[in-house]
Amino acid sequence: MADPHVKSEVKEEKSEGIFAGLNRDTFDHSDPSEYMEKFKKGISPQLVAHISKDKDEPEWMLHQRMKAYEYFTRIPLPDWGPSLEKLDFDEICFFAKAADKKGGYDSWDKVPAYIKNTFDRLGIPEAEKQVLAGVGAQYESEVIYHSIEKELEEQGVLFLDMDVAVEKHPELVQKYFMKCVPANDHKFAALHGAVWSGGTFLYVPKGVKVEKPLQAYFRMNAMNMGQFEHTLIIIDDGAEAHYIEGCSAPKYGSNALHAGCVEVFVGKGAKFRYSSVENWSKDTYNLNTKRAIIEEGGIMEWVGGNMGSGVTMLYPCSILKGRNSRADHLGIAFANAGQTQDTGAKIFHLGENTSSRIVMKSISKGGGKSIYRGDLRIVKTAKNAISQVECDALILDPISVSDTYPNIKVDNNSATVNHEARVGRLNEEDIFYLTSRGIPVAQAEAMIVNGFINPIVRELPLEYAVEMNRLIELEMENL
Amino acid sequence: MTALLDIKNLEVAIDGKAILKGVNLTINEGEVHTLMGPNGSGKSTLSNVIMGHPKYEVTGGDIYYKGKSILKMEAHERALIGIFLAFQYPKEIAGVTLEEFLLAAYRAKQAHADPSKPPILVFRFKKMLKEVMAELKMPEDFAERFLNHGFSGGEKKKAEALQMAILQPTLAVMDETDSGLDVDALKTITANIDKVMRKREKTGTLLITHYQRILKHLKPDYVHVMKNGRIVKSGGPKLAHELEEEGYEHL
Numbered sequence: 001m002a003d004p005h006v007k008s009e010v011k012e013e014k015s016e017g018i019f020a021g022l023n024r025d026t027f028d029h030s031d032p033s034e035y036m037e038k039f040k041k042g043i044s045p046q047l048v049a050h051i052s053k054d055k056d057e058p059e060w061m062l063h064q065r066m067k068a069y070e071y072f073t074r075i076p077l078p079d080w081g082p083s084l085e086k087l088d089f090d091e092i093c094f095f096a097k098a099a100d101k102k103g104g105y106d107s108w109d110k111v112p113a114y115i116k117n118t119f120d121r122l123g124i125p126e127a128e129k130q131v132l133a134g135v136g137a138q139y140e141s142e143v144i145y146h147s148i149e150k151e152l153e154e155q156g157v158l159f160l161d162m163d164v165a166v167e168k169h170p171e172l173v174q175k176y177f178m179k180c181v182p183a184n185d186h187k188f189a190a191l192h193g194a195v196w197s198g199g200t201f202l203y204v205p206k207g208v209k210v211e212k213p214l215q216a217y218f219r220m221n222a223m224n225m226g227q228f229e230h231t232l233i234i235i236d237d238g239a240e241a242h243y244i245e246g247c248s249a250p251k252y253g254s255n256a257l258h259a260g261c262v263e264v265f266v267g268k269g270a271k272f273r274y275s276s277v278e279n280w281s282k283d284t285y286n287l288n289t290k291r292a293i294i295e296e297g298g299i300m301e302w303v304g305g306n307m308g309s310g311v312t313m314l315y316p317c318s319i320l321k322g323r324n325s326r327a328d329h330l331g332i333a334f335a336n337a338g339q340t341q342d343t344g345a346k347i348f349h350l351g352e353n354t355s356s357r358i359v360m361k362s363i364s365k366g367g368g369k370s371i372y373r374g375d376l377r378i379v380k381t382a383k384n385a386i387s388q389v390e391c392d393a394l395i396l397d398p399i400s401v402s403d404t405y406p407n408i409k410v411d412n413n414s415a416t417v418n419h420e421a422r423v424g425r426l427n428e429e430d431i432f433y434l435t436s437r438g439i440p441v442a443q444a445e446a447m448i449v450n451g452f453i454n455p456i457v458r459e460l461p462l463e464y465a466v467e468m469n470r471l472i473e474l475e476m477e478n479l
Numbered sequence: 480m481t482a483l484l485d486i487k488n489l490e491v492a493i494d495g496k497a498i499l500k501g502v503n504l505t506i507n508e509g510e511v512h513t514l515m516g517p518n519g520s521g522k523s524t525l526s527n528v529i530m531g532h533p534k535y536e537v538t539g540g541d542i543y544y545k546g547k548s549i550l551k552m553e554a555h556e557r558a559l560i561g562i563f564l565a566f567q568y569p570k571e572i573a574g575v576t577l578e579e580f581l582l583a584a585y586r587a588k589q590a591h592a593d594p595s596k597p598p599i600l601v602f603r604f605k606k607m608l609k610e611v612m613a614e615l616k617m618p619e620d621f622a623e624r625f626l627n628h629g630f631s632g633g634e635k636k637k638a639e640a641l642q643m644a645i646l647q648p649t650l651a652v653m654d655e656t657d658s659g660l661d662v663d664a665l666k667t668i669t670a671n672i673d674k675v676m677r678k679r680e681k682t683g684t685l686l687i688t689h690y691q692r693i694l695k696h697l698k699p700d701y702v703h704v705m706k707n708g709r710i711v712k713s714g715g716p717k718l719a720h721e722l723e724e725e726g727y728e729h730l
Contacts, residue, residue: 427570428533428534429570430570430572432530432532432533432554433566433569433570433572434572434580435553435554435555435558436530436531436554436555436557436558436563436564436566437555437558437563437580437581437584437587437642437646438555438558438559438584438587438588438591438646439555439558439580439583439584439587440553440555440587441553441555443583443587444555447572447575447580447583448572448575450574450575451572451573451574451575451625452573452574453574454573454574454575455574
């Protein structure tokens with residue numbers, strides 16, 4: 001049986017562990033941000049035009065941005081889910097550059113020291129050396145570092161800063177950009193379409209299998225920042241890849257906004273895994289849109305951990321378009337004091353023999369609120385579709401909350417749908433059992449919680465499983 | 480000589496209801512004591528209170544371990560100074576392997592004994608664990624399974640014996656270790672416990688049981704009978720045989 005804890009420690013001893021030393025300060029630490037003086041708060045058509053001009057974008061992109069801005073002004077805030085009342089668009093800085101280098105530096109040595117230090121603390125350059133095939137690092141609105149292994153580049157794999165992709169591969173980008181998540185999808189998709197900046201572009205050509213994961217790390221540093229990175233991933237027929245995303249921001253006690261967008265196109269017989277560990281500061285609104293379209297026989301796997309943010313609204317979506325395509329959604333949400341984790345999954349079964357599996361684990365503590373919101377649809381054409389949904393909630397104290405809103409709509413008699421939801425509480429007898437062997441109460445609780453999420457964490461690469469367990473321990477210590 | 484465990488006039492309540500009504504018991508190093516008695520007499524409560532279960536309220540008396548009161552200590556602190564409770568119903572913890580759990584417990588104990596010493600390396604611990612498991616005739620993958628998760632009754636008791644062998648307590652309290660076991664399983668497990676106990680002459684043992692059958696395998700020095708929250712009779716090994724024949728009614 002895979003066991004990230006014990007094995008990871010074996011590795012830690014050899015390499016000191018990439019993420020073993022993480023603590024709250026690692027994330028909460030903010031660096032100076034004098035560069036912010038040049039950038040204004042609030043959103044306007046002038047700002048949207050300015051972003052496009054700054055990036056020297058083609059006409060079509062400017063046009064798309066302006067259209068998205070128009071949608072943004074017209075579409076109301078969602079009338080369901082957590083309150084977004086305190087989110088003040090006039091107080092957010094929508095675009096800021098800390099270093100002026102389009103496409104990012106190609107060596108960490110060239111990255112300005114104060115930015116590099118941040119990523120060093122987060123363990124990114126070290127992870128790159130040890131376990132990754134490529135890395136992108138974004139600071140505020142722009143990517144400051146990007147690299148990919150030579151062999152992959154030679155096989156035709158494109159792993160680029162999104163801004164660079166628009167410039168260098170306009171046909172490819174234009175064909176796919178915001179076709180999976182259209183700008184009029186909802187208010188934050190529209191906002192994203194207007195002010196998006198940075199992010200990742202990944203193209204894996206037909207039949208190419210990328211074995212080591214590729215990673216992007218998104219860091220907000222300044223106060224009241226907004227980050228709107230765009231991630232566009234195209235896995236061509238028969239290709240395979242694994243992409244990991246990490247995010248964090250320091251805490252200021254005033255709102256920040258993250259409204260990224262992830263679009264994934266999984267070709268025929270292709271396989272893609274998208275893993276993310278989102279650890280935004282607790283004053284961040286994380287209103288992220290992630291969606292994949294899966295062709296015949298393709299496999300899409302979402303593995304996600306949501307630890308941070310004040311309010312999270314995130315429902316990765318899989319559109320099972322081709323027959324025999326499959327989607328797995330594995331997620332963990334941890335809602336501590338003052339946090340609302342409104343997360344879930346959306347799955348649309350369109351093709352025959354499509355299958356999906358959702359496993360969501362949520363933990364609520366200190367008055368935190370975690371909500372599972374699911375939307376599962378099986379349409380007429382999706383003969384013999386199979387879907388399995390499992391939601392487990394663990395509530396650590398009497399003041400915390402967990403809710404489940406599964407929406408299931410099946411228009412096909414041949415479909416098999418299975419939904420299970422369980423809610424559990426931390427059991428005094430279990431804790432006594434662990435403490436009776438010399439383990440202190442807090443560690444015993446963390447062990448039980450880590451055990452609870454183990455089925456999902458063990459799907460992450462080893463080093464990230466260590467990071468995830470460490471983040472859980474930090475949340476358990478944090479009252 | 481200071482007694483290993485000295486229980487004085489112990490009174491315990493749960494939710495305001497008195498369960499132990501003045502228990503006295505002294506266990507010295509190297510001694511094996513058996514505590515017998517009918518259901519509901521307070522035997523399990525006593526074992527939980529010795530270990531420091533937070534849900535019980537000690538309303539009177541004291542528990543001394545090596546001459547010091549342990550009433551104010553939390554369960555994990557009592558474990559660190561050498562007290563061990565083998566549970567009647569060990570809990571199932573999904574997602575946490577037996578091995579990982581034992582490593583955490585072993586490291587905690589090690590850090591308590593000598594804070595300056597670095598924690599045992601994983602591969603060394605695994606080697607030690609493997610040796611102990613071989614000695615106790617356990618399959619190698621046993622420790623890789625989730626803690627008691629989906630274990631049979633016998634496997635759970637085996638896991639308790641393994642924990643005891645690794646943590647090497649000075650005071651072992653065994654709560655109905657024989658319950659729910661068939662004759663063969665009882666034989667294996669008691670043989671294992673016997674091995675663990677014999678290795679350490681200074682260990683004191685309190686064996687809580689319903690039946691005499693376990694006593695054929697683990698020979699007690701003293702037998703006590705508990706009834707209605709008090710120890711009503713104490714004696715040598717013979718007392719167990721008398722009880723087997725006459726029952727608890729006449730006491």
